[in-house]
Amino acid sequence: MSGLYNLDLKLQGYPGFVQLDILDYLATGMLRSQAVVSFVLERELPSESFSLVAEEDSGDLRKEETQETLHRITKLVNETLASEGTYSATSLSAEDVLAAIDSGKSEGGPRGRHWVLDPIDGTKGPSKVMHLGANGRNALLGKLSSLPSVYVLLDPKGDHTAVCPSPASWTYPKPHLVEGFLRGDQYAIALALLDEGKVVLGVLACPNLSLVPIGGHDLPYSHDKLGCLFFAQVGAGTDVQSLDGSPPIKVHVSDIDTPEEASFFESFEAAHSLHDLSSSIAKKLGVKAPPVRIDSQAKYGALSRGDGAIYLRFPHKGYREKIWDHAAGSIVVTEAGGVVTDAAGNPLDFSKGRYLDLDAGIIVTNTKLMPLLLKAVRESLNERASSL
Numbered sequence: 001m002s003g004l005y006n007l008d009l010k011l012q013g014y015p016g017f018v019q020l021d022i023l024d025y026l027a028t029g030m031l032r033s034q035a036v037v038s039f040v041l042e043r044e045l046p047s048e049s050f051s052l053v054a055e056e057d058s059g060d061l062r063k064e065e066t067q068e069t070l071h072r073i074t075k076l077v078n079e080t081l082a083s084e085g086t087y088s089a090t091s092l093s094a095e096d097v098l099a100a101i102d103s104g105k106s107e108g109g110p111r112g113r114h115w116v117l118d119p120i121d122g123t124k125g126p127s128k129v130m131h132l133g134a135n136g137r138n139a140l141l142g143k144l145s146s147l148p149s150v151y152v153l154l155d156p157k158g159d160h161t162a163v164c165p166s167p168a169s170w171t172y173p174k175p176h177l178v179e180g181f182l183r184g185d186q187y188a189i190a191l192a193l194l195d196e197g198k199v200v201l202g203v204l205a206c207p208n209l210s211l212v213p214i215g216g217h218d219l220p221y222s223h224d225k226l227g228c229l230f231f232a233q234v235g236a237g238t239d240v241q242s243l244d245g246s247p248p249i250k251v252h253v254s255d256i257d258t259p260e261e262a263s264f265f266e267s268f269e270a271a272h273s274l275h276d277l278s279s280s281i282a283k284k285l286g287v288k289a290p291p292v293r294i295d296s297q298a299k300y301g302a303l304s305r306g307d308g309a310i311y312l313r314f315p316h317k318g319y320r321e322k323i324w325d326h327a328a329g330s331i332v333v334t335e336a337g338g339v340v341t342d343a344a345g346n347p348l349d350f351s352k353g354r355y356l357d358l359d360a361g362i363i364v365t366n367t368k369l370m371p372l373l374l375k376a377v378r379e380s381l382n383e384r385a386s387s388l
């Protein structure tokens with residue numbers, strides 16, 4: 001675990017479809033998700049042929065005070081495996097679960113094949129909650145308790161821990177949780193495959209993203225069904241389907257070539273991306289629409305089917321982007337015809353290990369808008385540098 005907090009989530013039995021065997025585990029918590037994906041990958045593929053680079057580790061789960069959580073996760077992992085015909089006879093011990101989680105410790109790199117997993121993207125980060133006051137907090141508690149059997153939390157001893165054994169008993173004065181997943185907003189399970197340092201496959205499951213595109217353009221879904229699975233393979237395009245396995249449909253990024261008509265995505269959390277910088281770039285471009293702020297790699301998914309034309313991400317100084325936050329999303333967009341670069345226009349380099357070395361930020365759009373966008377980004381960054 002990252003040390004900030006664990007999530008212990010019990011919810012939402014999504015029906016059976018499994019692409020790369022991850023969809024059963026979509027909403028059942030990061031560690032369960034990581035343990036199951038890791039186990040399945042190792043069982044299905046010759047182990048010498050790949051490693052796993054994943055966000056979580058078992059550090060906190062090995063502590064005495066978290067044994068009950070470990071027990072619960074082990075039970076959930078076994079329930080998940082039992083519900084999948086192929087593994088119905090499998091029963092993992094707590095040690096097996098810890099080992100499966102820890103097999104995600106690979107450093108990745110430029111040689112060989114590495115799976116890259118974000119077991120639940122959109123779960124963390126400082127929250128506005130601490131500034132909400134009593135009314136806001138109560139509203140949030142209402143939201144949390146309306147989520148299907150979510151109970152949350154964690155590491156009662158960590159400095160940054162939000163202690164919330166159940167929504168109704170929230171007592172911690174400085175809750176840190178509440179990104180998309182917990183707000184009931186967007187989150188994603190993201191799995192990608194690196195081959196010799198390049199992303200060659202990506203799967204992005206977004207349980208809270210409507211199949212009807214934001215803005216309602218031309219995909220053939222008429223009712224507002226929740227849950228999208230995007231998948232992309234190098235050279236084969238990007239498809240979307242529902243989480244319960246509707247026929248896949250090819251998607252394409254927006255073909256807008258005038259920025260005035262474009263809309264743009266950015267992180268919901270201002271702590272993750274400089275909103276003022278994005279707004280200065282958008283202004284330079286003449287973008288009229290306000291930013292669409294959503295959590296997680298759902299932004300890449302939405303962009304791949306043309307819901308918006310631009311995604312801007314400018315972390316605060318010193319933050320290092322992790323490969324699991326972008327590997328699956330980036331191929332979903334590039335295979336749909338989009339372009340993903342750093343702020344200087346360089347392609348993202350996934351061959352450097354667990355982190356991306358970036359120039360200033362990540363920008364995403366279609367091929368027509370990219371030159372204009374790069375120019376606006378360069379000017380805004382220069383202006384910002386000279387005003388600091």
Ligand SMILES: Nc1ncnc2c1ncn2[C@@H]1O[C@H](COP(=O)(O)O)[C@@H](OP(=O)(O)O)[C@H]1O
Pocket residue numbers: 055118120121122123124125179266267268269271272273294295296297315316319322325
């Ligand atoms: N200060 C920071 N700046 C930029 N990104 C950050 C950040 N702190 C956390 N993140 C990353 O931003 C991801 C969420 O992205 P977004 O802002 O698009 O919703 C988080 O993924 P997790 O939720 O998996 O931890 C986390 O890895």
Ligand SMILES: [Mg+2]
Pocket residue numbers: 118120121122324325
């Ligand atoms: Mg993430």
